[in-house]
Amino acid sequence: MIAKLRAILRDRKAIAVCSVILLLFAMVALFAPWISPHDPVKVNLAIKLQPPSGDYWLGTDHLGRDNFSRLLHGARISLGLAFLIFIASLGIGLVVGVISGYRGGWLDAWLMRFCEAVMTVPNLVLVLGMVGIFGPGLGQVVLALMLVQWVYYARMFRGMVISLKERQFIAAARISGSSEWKVIRRHVLPNVLPPILVMGTLEMGWAIMDISALSFLGLGIQPPTPEWGAMIHEGKAFIRSHPELMLYPGLMILLVVISFNLLGEALSERFGVKRRM
Amino acid sequence: MIIYIGKRLLAIVPIILFTILITFILIHVSPVDPAEAYLTAAHIHPTEELLAQKRHEFGLDQPLLVQYGRTVVKMAQLDFGVSYVTNEPVWDEVVSKMPATAQLAVSSIFFAIIVSIPLGFLSAVYKNSVIDYVSRGLSYIGASIPQFWLGYLLVFFFSVKLDLLPVEGRGSWLHLVLPTLTLSLALIAIYTRLLRASVLEQLQEPYVMYARTRGIKGRIIMVKHVLKIAIAPVITGLGMNVGKLLTGAIIVEQVFSWPGFGRYFVDAIFNRDIPVIQCYVFLAACLFIICNLIADLVQLYMDPRISLKGRSES
Numbered sequence: 215m216i217a218k219l220r221a222i223l224r225d226r227k228a229i230a231v232c233s234v235i236l237l238l239f240a241m242v243a244l245f246a247p248w249i250s251p252h253d254p255v256k257v258n259l260a261i262k263l264q265p266p267s268g269d270y271w272l273g274t275d276h277l278g279r280d281n282f283s284r285l286l287h288g289a290r291i292s293l294g295l296a297f298l299i300f301i302a303s304l305g306i307g308l309v310v311g312v313i314s315g316y317r318g319g320w321l322d323a324w325l326m327r328f329c330e331a332v333m334t335v336p337n338l339v340l341v342l343g344m345v346g347i348f349g350p351g352l353g354q355v356v357l358a359l360m361l362v363q364w365v366y367y368a369r370m371f372r373g374m375v376i377s378l379k380e381r382q383f384i385a386a387a388r389i390s391g392s393s394e395w396k397v398i399r400r401h402v403l404p405n406v407l408p409p410i411l412v413m414g415t416l417e418m419g420w421a422i423m424d425i426s427a428l429s430f431l432g433l434g435i436q437p438p439t440p441e442w443g444a445m446i447h448e449g450k451a452f453i454r455s456h457p458e459l460m461l462y463p464g465l466m467i468l469l470v471v472i473s474f475n476l477l478g479e480a481l482s483e484r485f486g487v488k489r490r491m
Numbered sequence: 492m493i494i495y496i497g498k499r500l501l502a503i504v505p506i507i508l509f510t511i512l513i514t515f516i517l518i519h520v521s522p523v524d525p526a527e528a529y530l531t532a533a534h535i536h537p538t539e540e541l542l543a544q545k546r547h548e549f550g551l552d553q554p555l556l557v558q559y560g561r562t563v564v565k566m567a568q569l570d571f572g573v574s575y576v577t578n579e580p581v582w583d584e585v586v587s588k589m590p591a592t593a594q595l596a597v598s599s600i601f602f603a604i605i606v607s608i609p610l611g612f613l614s615a616v617y618k619n620s621v622i623d624y625v626s627r628g629l630s631y632i633g634a635s636i637p638q639f640w641l642g643y644l645l646v647f648f649f650s651v652k653l654d655l656l657p658v659e660g661r662g663s664w665l666h667l668v669l670p671t672l673t674l675s676l677a678l679i680a681i682y683t684r685l686l687r688a689s690v691l692e693q694l695q696e697p698y699v700m701y702a703r704t705r706g707i708k709g710r711i712i713m714v715k716h717v718l719k720i721a722i723a724p725v726i727t728g729l730g731m732n733v734g735k736l737l738t739g740a741i742i743v744e745q746v747f748s749w750p751g752f753g754r755y756f757v758d759a760i761f762n763r764d765i766p767v768i769q770c771y772v773f774l775a776a777c778l779f780i781i782c783n784l785i786a787d788l789v790q791l792y793m794d795p796r797i798s799l800k801g802r803s804e805s
Contacts, residue, residue: 327505327506327509328509328513330506330509331506331509331510331512331513331776332513334506334510334776334779334780335510335513335734335772335775335776335779336733336734336735336737336738336775336779337734337738338734338738338741339734339737339738339741339771339772339775340772342741342756342760343514343517343768343769343771343772344517345760346759346760346763346764346765346768347517347518347521347523347763347765347768348517348521348522348523349523349763350760350761419635423635423637426637427637427638427639427742430637430639430742430745431741431742431745431757432761433757433760433761443637443639446637446639446640446643450643453643453646453647453651454651457647457651460640460643461644463640464637464640464643464644467637467640468632468635468637468640471635471636471637472631472632472635475631475634475635
């Protein structure tokens with residue numbers, strides 16, 4: 215496994231660069247409360263809209279909060295929520311997909327019709343519709359994104375289960391005396407992991423974009439929480455005098471999302487996995 | 492051909508019924524009581540009496556299956572109920588908001604096409620040249636940039652710094668420039684990529700080699716044969732990415748205060764105007780399905796090598 219990983223990193227510069235950027239962001243997200251120099255939500259009007267200085271590296275915003283600390287905490291929120299959505303939708307998709315593929319019959323047919331119906335409505339429209347019905351808020355947004363994303367995993371896992379059921383190498387491995395665990399580790403996982411990796415990577419990018427878009431619309435994360443989309447929303451009022459307030463968080467989103475997209479694409483090329491547009 | 496279209500049209504019905512069912516289920520599992528939402532949106536203090544009266548009016552005291560049947564029949568007649576906020580029929584309001592969104596959508600698609608066809612084509616023909624790098628860079632950025640941020644960047648450069656274009660609103664054609672640019676970049680990113688990949692694939696085909704050996708000029712092969720076939724996935728892409736256009740329009744209309752359907756939808760979300768939300772989700776699904784069908788048919792017409800038989804079954 216590790217040798218394989220090393221080989222991937224060697225022959226693909228893009229994967230290496232994106233991984234490093236994303237790892238960096240992940241570290242920032244994990245350690246934001248300890249490494250940020252100031253409290254991201256502490257209001258101090260005496261020092262509002264200050265230019266960058268030794269104490270406030272990127273200056274302060276209209277409420278005197280440290281921009282740099284807010285950006286670091288923003289990474290924590292965006293990446294954390296995106297990861298949560300990824301894990302949850304992967305879990306739901308895994309359960310539904312495996313049951314659907316394994317059982318087959320009418321249950322399979324109904325579940326798949328349901329997935330198709332969810333897929334016919336553009337994701338963000340459905341999420342917005344749910345938020346409209348359940349009301350705005352962070353929990354509702356996360357729930358809505360999960361409920362929309364799992365269908366793609368369900369279909370993927372269903373397809374895998376159906377094709378793996380038929381494969382002879384698994385039956386062969388079993389007959390030749392491999393233990394259940396060994397069959398899963400040596401034969402099932404290597405077939406299942408790459409598509410998950412590719413889809414998960416791409417999904418993290420979408421989730422971050424969607425969360426920030428919802429926060430920007432005022433439907434997701436509410437101020438004063440330092441989320442990137444919400445920060446752009448707050449910063450746009452100062453577009454004439456202090457454009458950097460909306461510039462920094464946007465750059466962060468762009469950098470993270472582009473890294474996820476490039477990584478996802480490089481991985482899909484590497485593993486020969488087809489991706490959905 | 493007619494049988495094929497008929498089959499496809501028939502297949503739409505259950506999907507739409509299912510979509511209505513999903514919005515219906517959502518409304519019923521949500522903790523919000525539509526009668527209460529109505530009264531709150533209309534700024535009427537909800538008393539027990541009024542709630543009961545409204546519940547009866549909305550048919551909420553009927554069995555669920557009856558309610559679902561009613562919703563479907565009403566939607567088929569384009570009756571989406573009355574907006575909680577304005578008390579006007581939702582459909583009339585939607586129709587009045589449609590032209591603004593349609594104008595934005597059409598101009599964005601048009602702009603995206605005239606930019607991405609030459610860009611995608613040239614970047615495939617001159618693979619690994621400067622133009623290829625530029626177009627690939629553009630499509631990566633276009634796919635990853637938050638649209639609302641892009642909108643504000645453009646406002647900053649063209650309206651604040653250069654003072655060339657209006658910041659927001661709808662009026663002269665100058666008002667259309669920035670929203671169109673914002674909305675079309677995501678589309679340009681997709682179409683350029685699709686066309687590039689598709690041209691590269693076509694160049695491997697034996698018919699290109701055959702045409703070359705017969706002594707047909709490279710340029711003629713490219714335009715008359717390769718481009719004509721390679722464009723098919725882009726047309727499917729047009730249909731498949733209607734969702735991107737729709738969600739993009741929601742954001743862009745918000746950024747530029749464009750008085751369209753998307754803005755109306757976001758206002759409805761803030762007001763918990765459930766009939767409007769339901770109507771929007773329903774129309775979005777219909778639009779998506781119809782555009783996909785049209786894209787398939789156009790593709791079929793343009794590339795006769797695709798057989799009907801295999802497609803109608805998938």
